[in-house]
Amino acid sequence: MSDNPSLRTPSQRIAWTITIVISTLVFIFLITPILAIMPLSFSSGSYLTYPLPGLSLRWYDDFINSPRWMNSLKNSMIIGVASTLLSMVLGTLAALGLAQWKSRFKPLVLAFVLSPVVVPGVITAVGLYFFFAPIGLTGSYLGLILAHTALATPFVVITVGATLQSFDTNLARAAASLGASPLDAFRRVILPLILPGLASGALFAFATSFDEVVIVLFMAGPEQRTLPREMFSGIRENISPTITAAAVILTTVSVILLAALEGLRRRNERLKGSSA
Amino acid sequence: MTAASLTGIDAQTEVPLKRRLKRAERARQIKALALVVPLLLFLLFTFASPIAGMLWRAVDDREVRQVLPQTVTALANWDGKDLPDEKAYAALASDILAARASGTVAIAAKRLNYALNGFRTILTSTARSLKAAPEPGTARETLGKINPAWRERATWTTIKDASGPVTGFYLLAALDLTRNADGAIVAAAPDQAIYRGVFARTFLISFSVTALCLILGFPVAYLLATLPPGRSNLLMIFVLLPFWTSLLVRTCAWIVLLQSKGVVNDSLHWLGIIDEPLRLIYNRFGVCVAMTHVLLPFMILPLYSSMKAISPAYMRAAASLGAPPLIAFLRIYLPQTLPGIGAGSLLVFILALGYYITPALVGGAADQMISYFIALYTTETANWGLASALGAVLLLATILLALVYGKLVQGQQVTGGMKN
Numbered sequence: 115m116s117d118n119p120s121l122r123t124p125s126q127r128i129a130w131t132i133t134i135v136i137s138t139l140v141f142i143f144l145i146t147p148i149l150a151i152m153p154l155s156f157s158s159g160s161y162l163t164y165p166l167p168g169l170s171l172r173w174y175d176d177f178i179n180s181p182r183w184m185n186s187l188k189n190s191m192i193i194g195v196a197s198t199l200l201s202m203v204l205g206t207l208a209a210l211g212l213a214q215w216k217s218r219f220k221p222l223v224l225a226f227v228l229s230p231v232v233v234p235g236v237i238t239a240v241g242l243y244f245f246f247a248p249i250g251l252t253g254s255y256l257g258l259i260l261a262h263t264a265l266a267t268p269f270v271v272i273t274v275g276a277t278l279q280s281f282d283t284n285l286a287r288a289a290a291s292l293g294a295s296p297l298d299a300f301r302r303v304i305l306p307l308i309l310p311g312l313a314s315g316a317l318f319a320f321a322t323s324f325d326e327v328v329i330v331l332f333m334a335g336p337e338q339r340t341l342p343r344e345m346f347s348g349i350r351e352n353i354s355p356t357i358t359a360a361a362v363i364l365t366t367v368s369v370i371l372l373a374a375l376e377g378l379r380r381r382n383e384r385l386k387g388s389s390a
Numbered sequence: 391m392t393a394a395s396l397t398g399i400d401a402q403t404e405v406p407l408k409r410r411l412k413r414a415e416r417a418r419q420i421k422a423l424a425l426v427v428p429l430l431l432f433l434l435f436t437f438a439s440p441i442a443g444m445l446w447r448a449v450d451d452r453e454v455r456q457v458l459p460q461t462v463t464a465l466a467n468w469d470g471k472d473l474p475d476e477k478a479y480a481a482l483a484s485d486i487l488a489a490r491a492s493g494t495v496a497i498a499a500k501r502l503n504y505a506l507n508g509f510r511t512i513l514t515s516t517a518r519s520l521k522a523a524p525e526p527g528t529a530r531e532t533l534g535k536i537n538p539a540w541r542e543r544a545t546w547t548t549i550k551d552a553s554g555p556v557t558g559f560y561l562l563a564a565l566d567l568t569r570n571a572d573g574a575i576v577a578a579a580p581d582q583a584i585y586r587g588v589f590a591r592t593f594l595i596s597f598s599v600t601a602l603c604l605i606l607g608f609p610v611a612y613l614l615a616t617l618p619p620g621r622s623n624l625l626m627i628f629v630l631l632p633f634w635t636s637l638l639v640r641t642c643a644w645i646v647l648l649q650s651k652g653v654v655n656d657s658l659h660w661l662g663i664i665d666e667p668l669r670l671i672y673n674r675f676g677v678c679v680a681m682t683h684v685l686l687p688f689m690i691l692p693l694y695s696s697m698k699a700i701s702p703a704y705m706r707a708a709a710s711l712g713a714p715p716l717i718a719f720l721r722i723y724l725p726q727t728l729p730g731i732g733a734g735s736l737l738v739f740i741l742a743l744g745y746y747i748t749p750a751l752v753g754g755a756a757d758q759m760i761s762y763f764i765a766l767y768t769t770e771t772a773n774w775g776l777a778s779a780l781g782a783v784l785l786l787a788t789i790l791l792a793l794v795y796g797k798l799v800q801g802q803q804v805t806g807g808m809k810n
Contacts, residue, residue, distance in 0.1 A: 126715045136609040141628040143606070144686065147643035148635055150653055154646065162646050164653060204429040211425025214418060225796065227429060230437050232792045234744020236761040237781045240768050241440030244447060244778075264436040267429060325636045328746055332769065345638040349751050353645060361639040368634040 148365065155358035162353060173359040183360060185337075186344040192255065193340060194323040197262035201319045204263070205270025206312060212271070213278040228268045235328035238265070243332045253335030261329045266319035273318060277311025310378045317371050317378075324367065441785070447778035448561055451554035457498035458485040462553040465546065470571075474546050479529035482540075483520060490517045504773065505559065506548040512539045547571050560779035585763070585780065592759040595677060595749075596742035602682045603689040603738050604731065611693035611730075615700075633687035641751050644680040645671060648752075677753040684748060685741055689734040696730025729798060736795040740788055760784050 158168035177183045251257030289299035327342040348357045455462050460481035468474045489495045495517045502509035524532040533540040566583035570576050614622045647653045648670035655667040708718035746761035767777035
């Protein structure tokens with residue numbers, strides 16, 4: 115416990131010990147559910163209890179051979195990738211514009227752009243359900259992609275915007291003064307520099323769509339059910355170990371996304387360190 | 391060149407240059423705005439319009455007007471004191487015959503039934519029994535014979551109240567209020583007055599979860615902000631991994647842990663602490679535990695960044711000036727974390743208010759929050775007016791809290807900038 119420099123008196127040491135004890139308990143609280151569910155997916159029995167009767171891959175086998183689960187995984191990927199691409203285009207353009215735009219209306223516009231994050235999911239879902247049904251966009255991939263793009267774009271605007279804030283605009287001016295067209299300057303000077311920011315924006319956007327379930331619940335037909343949507347019905351009806359296999363697959367995707375994001379952050383810090 | 395000629399050249403070019411710069415700047419601003427416009431248009435279509443449409447549905451009241459147009463016209467000048475005149479009865483009979491032919495009776499019956507329980511039966515039975523248009527002058531008698539409800543004033547005031555095109559009916563109902571036969575706003579009948587209770591429950595659950603997150607999150611944020619970066623980055627994984635794990639996975643995990651034959655009950659039984667499994671899920675306890683788990687990172691992260699910004703020099707200064715550690719903590723450290731506490735608490739509270747999935751999966755019937763009722767009235771009973779009105783109230787609460795949050799975070803950024 116010597117890493118806290120200001121521990122001089124016994125009472126401070128007690129307070130620090132209490133902090134560590136409570137924090138440890140909270141860390142256990144945070145991580146146990148995720149760790150507890152994983153081994154169950156490798157159980158050979160069909161009850162979700164410990165101790166496991168034996169190990170097997172039967173529930174993964176079940177997942178892979180179930181058209182319902184595989185279709186939902188495919189749908190999650192289609193909708194996730196499409197809404198990520200769309201939100202990247204819209205969000206990056208908007209972030210570039212917002213970085214240069216000076217107006218007293220800017221906070222208002224920014225609040226509007228970010229509002230899909232704050233508005234409760236059910237409200238967005240009900241609104242979209244009423245609005246998209248008459249124009250045939252419920253029960254369609256397009257409708258879900260548009261809706262998820264609306265939810266994901268704020269994250270792109272935030273992450274790309276944060277990267278642009280640390281971007282030296284003189285570089286763009288230098289490119290222009292050396293004769294680069296705006297498109298060339300963007301492609302060869304700005305883009306490589308903000309690429310890590312774009313990548314984190316894309317990860318956030320994909321994670322948003324991949325995890326979203328309320329809008330899917332209202333708008334998806336049986337053909338467009340995503341993985342979280344399928345899990346929702348599974349949990350409601352009866353929790354079979356196949357759900358834990360699905361949970362492990364979902365968590366693996368999250369861990370990959372998180373690791374990618376952490377890698378980007380480290381790379382960024384390293385670059386900043388070397389330039390200083 | 392002399393100094394005078396230099397200034398002379400400057401004076402000549404100054405005005406056009408200024409104007410040119412201004413023009414260039416304006417062009418730049420227009421270009422910048424043009425980059426934002428696609429997203430604004432997109433959000434207008436996929437976000438703002440749908441929500442505006444939902445808000446409109448909370449006051450929209452055109453069903454009765456569409457199905458019973460002549461009746462609505464005939465009742466326009468009715469003072470509501472006595473029964474309406476023969477003309478209104480004849481109009482109603484003619485409307486009902488037309489509605490039966492086009493199969494729209496149920497639309498009006500459903501709307502009128504919201505306002506007066508049993509109206510559905512009155513209207514459908516009348517539509518079934520009315521064979522042909524009554525002889526001139528006998529409409530009142532004919533309808534009264536088919537269903538005596540047509541001899542009551544309340545039946546007619548219900549139609550008049552529902553004649554639209556806009557109504558406060560659903561918004562009042564969302565607040566457990568209604569209009570009586572004289573048009574005064576009064577408390578709704580006890581069996582329909584459930585929404586204030588639901589809103590109170592929603593606020594109570596959100597508040598409990600926020601308090602739990604603060605109590606659990608504060609020590610963790612303090613630890614992470616105090617430890618050297620290498621270790622705190624490692625421990626941060628414990629916060630970020632749950633944060634990135636799917637909501638469904640975490641909710642499912644809590645069911646596995648807390649169910650009667652779940653991991654927690656089994657462990658407690660094995661340890662000899664309990665004989666009978668405890669009821670830990672499908673009740674308020676389960677909802678609060680699962681929601682706290684999901685929302686805790688949203689508390690820890692803002693707290694962490696506000697604590698990270700506090701210079702350790704302040705605490706050292708307090709100690710060197712003779713402040714005991716507790717006093718130094720309470721008077722120097724804690725006040726500086728207040729903006730972080732405020733931001734984290736508001737964020738968690740706002741997010742908790744709109745929760746739907748977690749209570750739906752781990753809560754009992756008495757733990758469902760307002761979002762559940764909005765979803766229920768949208769998809770199950772298709773009472774879209776009431777769903778929209780409840781949504782409007784929730785949206786208003788969210789926006790007000792989000793404005794406070796925005797002010798708080800903005801203020802933090804300003805003071806943060808000044809300190810640097």
